[in-house]
Amino acid sequence: MELSEILDLRPEPAGGLLVALTRRCPLACAHCSTDSSMDSADHPDRERRARLLRFVRSFTPGSRPDVVLLTGGEPLLLPGLAYDLTRAAQDAGARVSLLSGLFFARDGGRIPAPILRTITALDHFSASLDAPHEREVPRADVFRVLARALDAGVPVSLHLTGAGPDDPYLADATAAVLREFGDRVPMLVNEVRAVGRATAGRTATGPGGPCTMAAWPTVAPDGTVLACCNQRTVDVRPAPPHLTLGHIAEDDWPTVRRRTLDSPRLRLLRTLGPDQLRARSGAGPAPGGYCAGCRALPQQPGPDDAAAAGAAGRLLDQLSAARLRAQGPAALLRRHGCAPYAHLVRPGGTA
Template sequence: MRRLTRQGDGRRLTHAEINRIRQTRGATALLFITDRCPVGCAHCSVDSRPDSPRITDFALFEQIVDQLCADPERTMIGISGGEPFVERRGLTLAARRIADAGKELVVYTSGVWGAAVDPPAWIHEVLDHCACVYLSTDAYHEAGTGPERFIGAARVIAGHGLPIVVQVVDQDGGPARAEELLRAAFGSDWPQYAELVPTQGLPHGRGAELFERAARVPGRRLGACELVISPVVRYDGRVTACCNETVLMGGGPAALRRDCTSGAEVGEAVAGFQRDPLYRAIGTVGGGALTQHPRFRELADRQFGDICGLCWAMTKRVVPAEDNPLLRAIELVGGGARE
């Protein structure tokens, strides 16, 4: 496949490099740019629909983007949704400013925009600012977009010299089908263009009807949560301590989210979650180790489906923003923050 002559702004990131950055506290944030998506996948973990909410307060949205860009700790910003490419104005603004601020940009998309051989110039501009694009496909995506759009989007992304990470739910032959599509796009040398990353379906949103929750285990057996060190910021000012979809959509403990009305408040919320001793400890020594804490001891033998359930139970037992010396001591004894 002949590459296009377009050149991006910065270095290219692989899936492994992105994970390494995400595991460094304070280095990343995810901008959830819209609830809206035209695909209608049956397994959508955030229940996105064609008529879901989207950006309406652009003044606030600009403040949010500028706050993320001004944060000296953040070196990489992800943009997801919904489908980010339904937000032309918001996505082009965010991509341009994030790149201008010297941050690495990673966009997550279904490739629904890939019907045209040569998409509109604004899509090329967004891709020019990216360091990597996550392109999702599986039986649920394909039912809504068709294989042609995935193949078209993959070719356009590769034409910008960008690494493609194809995320696919690992069930019913999903990875094998994704490989077929990549071969159709690039031929037998498709691994030069894309990484194939099998994932597990999430039992959130519409996915709650399709995917079983993990087997329940005692709280003491649960480890660290690598996601609690990377906050999510939604287009309307909601900030969450992690990427749990239920929390972002208003479920779970209220202490795990903040609803902000300005960029400054967003910055304060992000910094507050980063400082929080409970979430710092859950992200380092892990929830299981914290069941040694007197306040959490009765959770050691309680059954949980995942670290989120244990985190929620612990959150309900801690006063918001409580600076507990014992929590900090546990974190330090267990190895401290990954920084």
């Protein structure tokens, strides 16, 4: 499964599932979007591991996400759990991708056997690359791991992060990847977001318009299932009711899928977005921007919620997803990533 196929599914409600296995990570990258560290208590004990497996085993061939993204923290701190979740998801026909910071590769790109077993079971493997990260794991070691995965027949990609379109690091790193791998390593190029360790002094902003991120449920490290992967939504409890889909201790995938598809408020976020919703309800712009405005939406259902609850609301939701998918993955990255590099989602191809 290539990066472009994963991103093509991103606007599809319940087309994917994000699972944050742990908040722990052995790296200490300054810009970390998840504020992860090895001290975090958000690491699954035996019971939470069993719950995660039970949740993924509730997938059936007729009710499953098309793709599961395993993230963290660092998901490869738990290679056995990642492997078991991968096989359980694949048994129901889902495909699995994992994003790693490659903490294990610092000594020359060596891959320990349990981690290699997990990587080679995946349908897609992604690694992070950026300037703070390169101080922890050298670029050459990252390239060695990617080459090893490619040799094993696993499609790979890189998630690069820079300060913005003019950041010379991004020009240098993307050129180096293209020199080393040609078109075999697609890239998702992002700008540092206003979350995690890099938050100080910045304000969360969003792209305006409909929210594509309200399409895929996210399992937070504490087992809560949220309607989006926004880091503040994942981190802060209690989460807003309209962004809470359940908990893996009580709910299975068919239940989470139904709530994702049928929630009038989520349909409205996917078709109109929080700014329009706030304007239509008379709430006005929220301090803090797009996602802050979403989290602070009035909980009382209004006329828009009533309209979105019916068959017309479902149809509009489906049409909105189809329109966004027709625009292609590069258009998605022009809105949500670092626009001048969006074409690298399919290097050498038509994006």
